[in-house]
Amino acid sequence: MSGKIIGAGVSLILCVGVVIGVVAVVQSPKNETSSTGQLKTTNRAVTALCQNSDDQQFCHSVLSTTNSSDPKDYIATVVKTSMDSVIKAFNMSDRLTVEHGNSSAGMKMALDDCKDLLQSAIHELEASGVLVQESNIDAVNNHSSEIKNWLGAVVAYQQSCLDGFNTDGEKKVQEQLQSDSLDQVGKLTGLALDIVSGIAKILQSLDLNLALKPASRRLLEIDQEGYPTWFSAADRKLLNNIDNGGVIPHATVAKDGSGQFTTILDAINSYPKKHQGRFIIYVKAGVYDEYILVDKKKVNLLIYGDGPTKTIITGRKNYAEGTKTMRTATFSTVAEDFMAKSIAFENTAGAEGHQAVALRVQGDRSVFFDCAMRGYQDTLYVHAHRQFYRNCEISGTIDFIFGYATTLIQNSKILVRKPGVNQQNIVVADGTQQKNMPTGIVLQNCEIMPDPSLAADRLTVKTYLARPWKAFSRAVFIENVIGDLIQPVGYIPWNDLEPNTQDCYFAEYGNSGPGSVATSRAPFAKGIISREEAAKYTAEPWLQASAWLPAASVPFDSSFTKA
Template sequence: IAVTGVASVLLVAMVVAVAVGVNRGGSGGTSDSPGSSGSGSGGGVSSTTKSVQAICSPTDYKQTCEESLAGANSTDPKYLIKLAFQNTVKGIRSAILNSTLYREAAADPNTKGALQVCEEVLDNSVDDLQRSFDQVEAFDVNRMDEYIDDIKTWLSGAIANKEACIDAVNGTSGDTAEKMKKLLNTTSEMLSNGLAIVTDFSTIFSSLQLGSFTSRRRLMGEGEENPDDGFVQSARRRLLAVNINTIKANVTVAQDGSGQFKTIGAALATLPKKSNDTFVIHVKAGVYKETVIVPKKVNNVVIYGDGPEKTRVVNNKNYADGVQTFHTATLAVNSDGFMAKDIAFENSAGPTKHQAVAVRVSGDKAVFYNVVMDGYQDTLYAHGYRQFYRNCTISGTIDFVFGDATAVFQKCRFIVRKPDINQNCMVTAQGRKDSRSIGVTVIQNSEIVPEAGFTAVKPKIDAFLGRPWKEYSRTLIMNTFIDGFIDPAGWSPWMGNYGLNTLYYGEYQNKGPGADTSKRVTWKGIQKITPEIALSFTAQKVYLNDGWVTNSSVPYTPGL
């Protein structure tokens, strides 16, 4: 089987298994063996085929969907799940192995760096698909909306990770990019199918008459357990169970030696490789020249400073000097439940060094409160999953808020800086690749303003609210002050007509001299935002379950 999106296959198999169980249970038949085709009186093949076709019906790649289960002739639910899971993980691991082989064979450092990104993000995709599998295993129809929201988040995250690989290899020489794209082609189709299946899950349940499926059932083989199962469930229960106003530090970082550590990295290095316990790091005033990486599965880390004007973390990694964009971040968050407060992160590479990330967030349910992020091109990489920003300041030039996260910014300040020669400025570059992905950038009750150096340049530099990094780019700006330096057209194309018909951009009740929409571009994707639509993009709607935000006690506006 080719590389596939495990969640889509598993959801297919799960519902197939349930459908078969319902049909056979009603007829009083006996269980088929794992190797059986089910062609006897139980009618397993016809039941399985019918179920697969029903589930694949909402997908964009129906043939790929149905072919992925072509060999699933058994009516044994455990066998179906186990087969889908094992083959999918085998396929993705094969992609990672191929990436390793390509990297070792690469003649230039840029290609090696790009393929190193691929190894990392594809491994993250495996984790996203694994926890989607775990969620399916624990599926409870009484909590269907919450469960589906999680699965859609993680599937969207898997797509964002896959796209990060493709973005990295696109900048390489030779045929590496084409090889990797070909290798990931089926993955792309199956991940898209998975989102389609999950999105249409309620309809599927209805069409298969599975409304009575409410009990938890064990889906893996008898006696088999996922070694991470307890860890994942613990993470789900404990995520962000911390009040930002009453937190007490576990350790203190201070350059003068008054804390336990002199660098943030040294403090993080003391944590176990897997942890769901809240770990709070207080970083005293000072300028810390380091790269801070919060490792994957080291969840619920909190970093707070003495104020963003006093505590600053700085580095200058950048693409021009041979570092992949994904690895240029001064702060890289790879775990879930991360929080930052009263601190600044800066990438000081400057406007001539092209992509240079200050903060990259690749973990679910991240909260930033009173955090300053300074850079130029690509300052904040809101890579994927669910993220919340409150009272933050983000400065930059080109695409300085980009990525495919479900990211809500409330009472934040976006400062457009003076770019390099012959460069224009774009505040956002949202990167939604699939029309069913949850990704969206929502800017609410905020400010979009220029720095003094920007407005002093003659002739005037063009600046825009955003442009479509990917085909289904989605950005909403609501109740926000937009200064007069923004071009009256509002939005900029990426290249030619790319994404102009499929993007989703909207503005609602903004104010300021740059908020006039009368001269905005009139692309097909530009939306007229009604009060009802605006409400549907508020935090309580896009997050669905916003307990991870409210539990943090960060100031939060759930509605308009």
């Protein structure tokens, strides 16, 4: 996300603070405008802003450094303190790299990844020092989801940094980073999420007529060509033209030399500086054995192939052979507005490779159509920000759809493969760590079935819908066809030491098939939820699509495809 967008979001929050502050002063009794009025109004502002925080004592201690009757100053304090904590963590990771970077290859990878992730967090928070700018208060609702999206990504990076230190020899450095800086990053960003999430409630409680439910396109409504109706006319036309052979790409990749490039990475690196609009790369049929990173400067990139059985990007990096999970990805994209169509991403390390990512997606507003993600453990890493998948095939064994993103997977085939000896299968492992992170994994109108490799053993190899990777893990299954391979209990704890079952949210609505029977689901799962509750995880209430897609009025019920 660019600093300009973040800055607009922060200034909008601060603008809300101005309104709240004004109302607080106006509504204060006359005797509160005496010599003690400043203190009383200040306390009212702090109490209002902390009311949505689980740790109100911490909230008050952070905000108490600001002596003001204007809530905008308190919000600015939280944002600035969050930024300071991330910078401290970045500097510490830099120092620890000098001190411990040569101790092992794994340690160096973990510390280097930490620095990259914290740099991304700094990028998300770079507008923390932006002064309050003039804004129309009616615009607040159009940007609040952007702010929560940004804050959720910061938590994702903080957690991913810690995830990288996963061997006994690395634990001491992990503990030092955690206790001296990263725990504070998580607490402060969580507090910022709490306060931002509470602002809408405060506005509603003050009965301000700000049209808090704007018109928006429903992410799940599909047009007659099979594309979501929120899709811009230009992008829909572009994809239709791809299908009809009417697109002239900026770059063509072909292994036989019939294109400008023989490798996908070279084509991506041909992206011109300051390019405007979509940059289109066509990858002809072939198996491309290469590791690819789309960096954040290459925005609005579209890569398309000849179909996921013909155009295949492959690799086999894996944790068992010494590569950190984040670095095992065959294909990674951290750029905004990335789109892929008719391509397969695979990791062929097999079950014995343990964590082995085929596709890692970090960039905001990423979209995948008619693609395949093939692997075993950790196939699809939905790392951060908002992501949409349609008509895809995703295969794997353990936690093969995992991450910290706001993810919607629609009309796709979820194929569970045969795991290694003494292993079990889990489809989803979501990393939502904070109560108000706007993140989780939603599967809607998909088929969850055994891969042919598992078909004969599907009733003896245990397979589960999800397990809670982090404290507030969220997985929602809506209108799917679920095969008989799923265990009746549906869900299992993360592990014995960290079950993460107290605050996780696992829910189902409108599913069919033998595996959808929810009468024996794990007691910590929500089980079957109401239509009203399920609606929160479609379109605007869940993905808040109007924050990043063109807005238009669409009936709410169109979010459900079957019910």
